[in-house]
Amino acid sequence: MATYAVGDIHGQYHLLVALLDRVGFDFKTDRLISVGDVIDRGTDTGLLLEKLYEGSRDGWFSAIKGNHEELLLSYWREPDRHRDNYLDPGFGGRPTVEALEKSKKGKKLLEWIEAWPLYMETDTFILVHASLPRIQGSRFGDIELCPHRKEGATGFHTCLWARPPEIFPSFDQRLVISGHNIVSRPGPGKEGILLIDTGAYRTGVLTFFRLEDHTFHQVQGKPRVQS
Numbered sequence: 001m002a003t004y005a006v007g008d009i010h011g012q013y014h015l016l017v018a019l020l021d022r023v024g025f026d027f028k029t030d031r032l033i034s035v036g037d038v039i040d041r042g043t044d045t046g047l048l049l050e051k052l053y054e055g056s057r058d059g060w061f062s063a064i065k066g067n068h069e070e071l072l073l074s075y076w077r078e079p080d081r082h083r084d085n086y087l088d089p090g091f092g093g094r095p096t097v098e099a100l101e102k103s104k105k106g107k108k109l110l111e112w113i114e115a116w117p118l119y120m121e122t123d124t125f126i127l128v129h130a131s132l133p134r135i136q137g138s139r140f141g142d143i144e145l146c147p148h149r150k151e152g153a154t155g156f157h158t159c160l161w162a163r164p165p166e167i168f169p170s171f172d173q174r175l176v177i178s179g180h181n182i183v184s185r186p187g188p189g190k191e192g193i194l195l196i197d198t199g200a201y202r203t204g205v206l207t208f209f210r211l212e213d214h215t216f217h218q219v220q221g222k223p224r225v226q227s
């Protein structure tokens with residue numbers, strides 16, 4: 001039995017399938033946790049979401065939210081307000097919207113994504129898409145702050161949008177595992193933070209980190225993105 005954290009997938013279904021195969025993933029006993037940004041950019045976002053939704057019902061898949069999931073949900077609630085940002089080709093929301101509109105399960109998939117938490121924790125790890133908040137010493141711990149921490153007028157959530165140098169380790173010595181900030185080699189970008197997003201949608205490299213033995217597993221292929 002193994003638990004894998006996977007970096008930002010961004011619709012690269014074929015890379016995920018190849019990597020699950022490479023590690024010999026056992027769908028009965030192994031677990032896969034996404035650090036967010038499952039959707040957008042990739043042409044196969046719809047297929048990916050349907051498979052992972054089944055995976056969550058079967059118990060082998062779970063995910064935390066990324067900034068792309070947050071903006072999708074904002075767009076769904078207030079399309080006029082968020083259309084330009086979400087559907088901007090640089091952000092890549094269009095294939096997700098098209099897939100959800102086409103899918104019979106569209107509404108179910110959205111409700112499922114809405115239920116993804118902002119972070120997950122174990123005795124030794126904390127998974128958060130971008131970063132834990134910087135504040136410490138309040139009556140909340142750093143993790144408890146995550147759902148509450150908003151920045152300024154933009155409303156951007158630190159846990160989902162933070163960029164270096166504004167990324168912070170846990171204050172309780174647990175290892176933080178994050179995506180969002182692309183690295184060419186996965187590993188500790190800064191003490192106490194493990195960055196595992198290898199930019200699959202543009203590099204074709206998707207990365208798993210196995211929690212039990214701290215090993216990295218990768219596959220390289222051709223990215224499939226909407227042109």
Ligand SMILES: [Mn+2]
Nearest residue numbers: 037066067180
């Ligand atoms: Mn991100």
